Amino acid sequence: xxxxxxxxxxxxxxxxxxxxxxxxxxxxxxxxxxxxxxxxxxxxxxxxxxxxxxxxxxxxxxxxxxxxxxxxxxxxxxxxxxxxxxxxxxxxxxxxxxxxxxxxxxxxxxxxxxxxxxxxxxxxxxxxxxxxxxxxxxxxxxxxxxxxxxxxxxxxxxxxxxxxxxxxxxxxxxxxxxxxxxxxxxxxxxxx
Numbered sequence: 612x613x614x615x616x617x618x619x620x621x622x623x624x625x626x627x628x629x630x631x632x633x634x635x636x637x638x639x640x641x642x643x644x645x646x647x648x649x650x651x652x653x654x655x656x657x658x659x660x661x662x663x664x665x666x667x668x669x670x671x672x673x674x675x676x677x678x679x680x681x682x683x684x685x686x687x688x689x690x691x692x693x694x695x696x697x698x699x700x701x702x703x704x705x706x707x708x709x710x711x712x713x714x715x716x717x718x719x720x721x722x723x724x725x726x727x728x729x730x731x732x733x734x735x736x737x738x739x740x741x742x743x744x745x746x747x748x749x750x751x752x753x754x755x756x757x758x759x760x761x762x763x764x765x766x767x768x769x770x771x772x773x774x775x776x777x778x779x780x781x782x783x784x785x786x787x788x789x790x791x792x793x794x795x796x797x798x799x800x801x802x803x
Contacts, residue, residue, distance in 0.1 A: 682707070766787075
């Protein structure tokens with residue numbers, strides 16, 4: 612070997628080490644970017660009516676909480692025989708049941724074997740993925756509220772009658788009563 616080759620032979624391990632260090636540093640930055648991206652929900656994902664695509668877990672929880680609060684504040688009108696009363700969803704004990712929805716949304720395209728993850732991503736290219744956010748009802752609270760509100764909606768029946776005025780009898784027409792069937796009303800709310 613000539614002198615020039617020998618000089619470069621000393622430097623090759625240093626260049627190799629420098630290249631590896633640069634490669635690891637660059638790879639570390641890519642890994643951090645990928646990790647941050649992996650903590651976001653895939654685009655095209657909904658939880659109920661709330662679009663959570665591209666959100667982090669915390670952002671999705673905040674969005675669902677805001678939506679849940681709007682449902683709590685919703686006012687329902689109960690009608691019977693021309694009378695009505697209002698009651699909030701929160702008073703009836705209406706709550707969301709799928710507490711794992713955010714975790715399920717985060718898992719789309721990330722959990723399962725390679726084929727399932729690929730299929731999830733392809734499915735999102737052709738349409739949205741919607742996780743249901745079903746409502747539940749606290750039957751005890753709803754029964755108490757309906758029973759209390761039913762008193763304002765009920766009409767007592769009035770029998771027909773006769774009264775005597777100026778020596779003559781006058782017929783007084785009665786009226787049908789209306790009574791709220793609390794149990795049936797509860798079943799109607801549950802089915803809705």
